[in-house]
Amino acid sequence: MSGEILLETREVSKRFGNFVALKSASIAVTAGKVIGFVGSNGAGKSTLIKVITGAHAPSSGSVHVRGKEVHKADPALMRALGVACIYQHSSLVATLSVIENVFLGREMRGRLGLVSHKAQRVQLQEIMDDFGIHVDPDVLVSTLTPVKQKEVEILKALVANADVILMDEPTAWLSLSEVSNLHTTIRKLTAANKGVVYISHVLDEVFQICDDITILRDGTMAWTGPEADIDRPKLVNLMVGEALGEASRAAVTSERRPRGTGTVKLATDKLSKQGVFHDVTFEVNAGEILCFAGLIGSRRSEVVKCLFGDDKPTSGTIISKGGVKTFGSPAEAIANGICLVPEDRHTEGLCLSHTTFENTVIPSLVEVTNRGVLMRKDMDAMCTRQITSLNILPPDPAKVVGQMSGGNQQKVLLGKWIEKDPEVLILDEPTVGVDVGAKAEIYAIIRKLRDEGAAVIVVSSDLEEVMTIADRILVFSNGEITTEFDAGEVTNDLLIHAIGGGESA
Amino acid sequence: MISKIAARVPNGGLIAFFVVMTLFFCFFARNFATATNVENILVGYSFIAIVALGQMFPIMARGIDLSIGSILALAGMVVFDAILIFELPGWIAIILAIAAATLAGTLNGLFIVILSLQPFVATLATLAGYRGLVYAISGRQLYPELATTPLRDPSLAWFNEYYDVGAWFGLDAFITTPWIPASFLVLLVVMVFLYVLLAKTPYGTALKATGGNKEAARLAGLRVRMIEVSAYAMSGFLAGIAAVLLVARLTTSTEALGIGMELTAIAAAVIGGTRLLGGQGNVLGPVLGAFFLGVVLIGLTLMGISQFVQQMLTGAILLAAVGYDAIRRGAGQ
Numbered sequence: 001m002s003g004e005i006l007l008e009t010r011e012v013s014k015r016f017g018n019f020v021a022l023k024s025a026s027i028a029v030t031a032g033k034v035i036g037f038v039g040s041n042g043a044g045k046s047t048l049i050k051v052i053t054g055a056h057a058p059s060s061g062s063v064h065v066r067g068k069e070v071h072k073a074d075p076a077l078m079r080a081l082g083v084a085c086i087y088q089h090s091s092l093v094a095t096l097s098v099i100e101n102v103f104l105g106r107e108m109r110g111r112l113g114l115v116s117h118k119a120q121r122v123q124l125q126e127i128m129d130d131f132g133i134h135v136d137p138d139v140l141v142s143t144l145t146p147v148k149q150k151e152v153e154i155l156k157a158l159v160a161n162a163d164v165i166l167m168d169e170p171t172a173w174l175s176l177s178e179v180s181n182l183h184t185t186i187r188k189l190t191a192a193n194k195g196v197v198y199i200s201h202v203l204d205e206v207f208q209i210c211d212d213i214t215i216l217r218d219g220t221m222a223w224t225g226p227e228a229d230i231d232r233p234k235l236v237n238l239m240v241g242e243a244l245g246e247a248s249r250a251a252v253t254s255e256r257r258p259r260g261t262g263t264v265k266l267a268t269d270k271l272s273k274q275g276v277f278h279d280v281t282f283e284v285n286a287g288e289i290l291c292f293a294g295l296i297g298s299r300r301s302e303v304v305k306c307l308f309g310d311d312k313p314t315s316g317t318i319i320s321k322g323g324v325k326t327f328g329s330p331a332e333a334i335a336n337g338i339c340l341v342p343e344d345r346h347t348e349g350l351c352l353s354h355t356t357f358e359n360t361v362i363p364s365l366v367e368v369t370n371r372g373v374l375m376r377k378d379m380d381a382m383c384t385r386q387i388t389s390l391n392i393l394p395p396d397p398a399k400v401v402g403q404m405s406g407g408n409q410q411k412v413l414l415g416k417w418i419e420k421d422p423e424v425l426i427l428d429e430p431t432v433g434v435d436v437g438a439k440a441e442i443y444a445i446i447r448k449l450r451d452e453g454a455a456v457i458v459v460s461s462d463l464e465e466v467m468t469i470a471d472r473i474l475v476f477s478n479g480e481i482t483t484e485f486d487a488g489e490v491t492n493d494l495l496i497h498a499i500g501g502g503e504s505a
Numbered sequence: 506m507i508s509k510i511a512a513r514v515p516n517g518g519l520i521a522f523f524v525v526m527t528l529f530f531c532f533f534a535r536n537f538a539t540a541t542n543v544e545n546i547l548v549g550y551s552f553i554a555i556v557a558l559g560q561m562f563p564i565m566a567r568g569i570d571l572s573i574g575s576i577l578a579l580a581g582m583v584v585f586d587a588i589l590i591f592e593l594p595g596w597i598a599i600i601l602a603i604a605a606a607t608l609a610g611t612l613n614g615l616f617i618v619i620l621s622l623q624p625f626v627a628t629l630a631t632l633a634g635y636r637g638l639v640y641a642i643s644g645r646q647l648y649p650e651l652a653t654t655p656l657r658d659p660s661l662a663w664f665n666e667y668y669d670v671g672a673w674f675g676l677d678a679f680i681t682t683p684w685i686p687a688s689f690l691v692l693l694v695v696m697v698f699l700y701v702l703l704a705k706t707p708y709g710t711a712l713k714a715t716g717g718n719k720e721a722a723r724l725a726g727l728r729v730r731m732i733e734v735s736a737y738a739m740s741g742f743l744a745g746i747a748a749v750l751l752v753a754r755l756t757t758s759t760e761a762l763g764i765g766m767e768l769t770a771i772a773a774a775v776i777g778g779t780r781l782l783g784g785q786g787n788v789l790g791p792v793l794g795a796f797f798l799g800v801v802l803i804g805l806t807l808m809g810i811s812q813f814v815q816q817m818l819t820g821a822i823l824l825a826a827v828g829y830d831a832i833r834r835g836a837g838q
């Protein structure tokens with residue numbers, strides 16, 4: 001029945017040690033409606049989700065399903081009660097196949113209680129056809145791209161036939177057209193009277209798909225109500241405060257400097273990697289931000305990996321510091337003043353089980369070594385400097401990075417490379433999963449580096465981001481540069497058209 | 506085309522290598538291609554294959570069981586004591602031995618899960634602990650006069666039977682077929698049981714999921730702690746079965762039974778393609794790995810190659826198997 005309350009939390013709080021991540025949050029998920037949780041990084045959105053799925057036990061308060069209180073909730077129990085979740089960080093098992101992941105923990109049984117692979121296959125196919133998702137059920141999840149992996153997670157939730165589906169940043173790795181596919185899927189779900197919780201840092205999406213919005217700030221509920229009752233500026237102010245809200249709006253209108261000071265810092269000539277990208281020719285100047293725009297999968301990450309010596313091109317040249325270079329390893333590229341902030345902060349960027357302190361100093365060990373001995377004082381200074389200049393929260397060098405919110409993890413990652421004072425800084429998708437406030441801060445940091453004379457390359461699939469920070473834009477499609485724009489001369493529609501593939505959101 | 510088929514068969518590369526080595530010894534090692542020698546390999550390596558299958562479970566759960574050699578000795582000593590001191594019937598001794606081994610394995614799992622110990626450390630400790638226990642309960646120490654008494658019991662003796670399977674199928678008319686030892690039949694039963702368990706029940710996927718990504722498995726509602734404990738219980742259970750086969754063959758048990766067995770079992774599992782990083786494994790791999798080691802070692806012995814060279818070659822095979830796997834995986838990405 002539409003309008004029925006499927007799930008409620010009453011005054012739930014969650015403490016981690018002394019830290020209060022969530023304070024008396026009361027929300028209700030209604031049949032046939034989408035409720036959006038918005039809030040900056042670390043506001044407690046994922047924590048609330050995890051309390052609902054039973055992954056975290058609440059410190060106080062209660063969770064109710066269809067009016068009945070659930071005692072001793074754990075993931076198995078909540079799932080049995082019809083709650084499914086797409087977690088923010090992949091919860092797939094890389095060593096299992098797609099179909100094994102989809103049915104993990106809810107295998108279909110046949111004769112003698114044995115798993116019926118045939119029945120599973122039939123059901124999966126039905127659901128894929130229904131929702132227009134296509135993945136090969138037999139491949140290992142580890143071989144899939146991030147986008148496909150998200151689809152597998154969505155399938156997992158669909159197969160559960162849950163009444164309440166929680167989605168924690170499901171679109172962080174999706175391109176525009178895939179986002180609209182997902183939204184179609186969500187509309188089908190609500191039409192079938194399911195309740196959906198939707199989290200995203202892309203506010204346009206939230207306004208598009210959500211019926212109700214709940215704003216979280218520092219673990220408390222700052223506002224809740226129908227989507228129609230709030231507009232974007234008000235929402236941003238409630239999320240991050242007036243000052244940052246202002247900064248985020250101002251970021252869009254900053255001055256552009258195509259080609260910077262005119263001194264070329266890094267250039268390529270017909271750089272190619274067989275079967276991956278070809279004839280990539282460009283130059284980036286000191287004092288400019290060059291954006292690589294394009295769809296996810298247009299091989300931009302592969303190009304920057306070659307620039308960083310992490311991969312070898314099959315032909316073409318890289319010109320750095322006036323000479324032709326071949327970088328055999330990242331160490332050589334770093335020695336030439338080139339740094340790369342990789343796209344997947346969890347697998348390539350950070351040591352998640354280590355602290356902010358350790359992560360920050362790792363690439364700069366040489367700078368803090370005196371006659372072979374590490375200088376503790378210099379290391380402390382280095383770490384404190386990054387924490388204050390990037391406004392990393394919590395400002396504690398001993399905080400384990402894996403326990404920080406996504407945006408702050410990204411800042412730690414950034415700080416680790418800024419400390420190297422790079423001449424060429426390459427950032428691959430620097431703000432995926434980062435809130436509007438922190439985005440504005442990260443943009444300010446990037447601009448500051450540029451103004452100090454660094455050449456910056458930003459790979460981004462986020463149109464808004466490209467439009468905000470680029471001085472110059474190269475559009476990639478299928479491993480080739482198709483167009484170049486000066487940021488001043490391009491409009492949103494022009495750029496979308498050049499990138500192709502995705503319809504305007 | 507051939508590579509396509511090979512990719513579909515798990516352990517395809519290993520099977521091919523296995524065949525090549527076997528053919529090599531058939532031509533170059535005297536007496537290798539005889540029915541008696543095949544029987545020797547089957548008898549000598551069936552119990553190792555069972556231990557290797559057991560070792561696969563903790564490895565699949567991203568752990569390791571270093572204590573199986575000691576568990577093997579423990580189970581062996583239980584058989585010895587039960588039959589010679591308490592004069593129990595053989596089948597009861599067998600059940601007690603397997604139960605003791607399963608209990609020892611379960612304890613391993615509980616230490617790991619409850620005390621949050623690393624499997625390597627926990628089972629290194631029980632490797633020593635269980636071995637000490639073997640000395641403590643050893644009937645050889647308590648009743649020295651029993652030390653030379655052989656274990657003669659009909660239930661145990663069954664494991665030393667041979668069956669002329671070739672004759673059942675009328676093959677003897679064409680070639681001389683080796684007689685199949687009972688221990689090999691036990692291995693086949695174990696393999697079928699484990700195959701169904703891993704491929705056809707939710708438990709198999711749950712185990713792989715726990716090893717592949719524990720947090721994801723937990724969030725999928727699986728009881729990951731129970732599953733981890735079960736992997737070590739399984740390893741102990743199979744070590745118990747292997748101990749019975751071994752004791753039946755030796756008709757006695759000693760305190761030093763199974764020393765170094767963990768290394769052979771890990772080697773067989775790894776050569777058979779079980780990833781030490783967890784999350785993967787199949788029933789055929791460790792068995793092939795064990796018999797592969799058997800073929801190579803017995804083949805080399807028949808060729809008159811010295812023990813030292815054999816050990817070095819075993820090491821080389823291990824490196825080659827792991828290296829080959831790493832390279833193949835790298836190329837696959």
Ligand SMILES: Nc1ncnc2c1ncn2[C@@H]1O[C@H](COP(=O)(O)OP(=O)(O)OP(=O)(O)O)[C@@H](O)[C@H]1O
Nearest residue numbers: 016021041042043044045046047403404405406407
């Ligand atoms: N396991 C944990 N131990 C300690 N602190 C934690 C743990 N998990 C989360 N926190 C803290 O709780 C706060 C809320 O985190 P949460 O992940 O809910 O934020 P979020 O709103 O989802 O942010 P984001 O948009 O970055 O995903 C953060 O400050 C984080 O550091």
Ligand SMILES: [Mg+2]
Nearest residue numbers: 045046088406
């Ligand atoms: Mg989150």
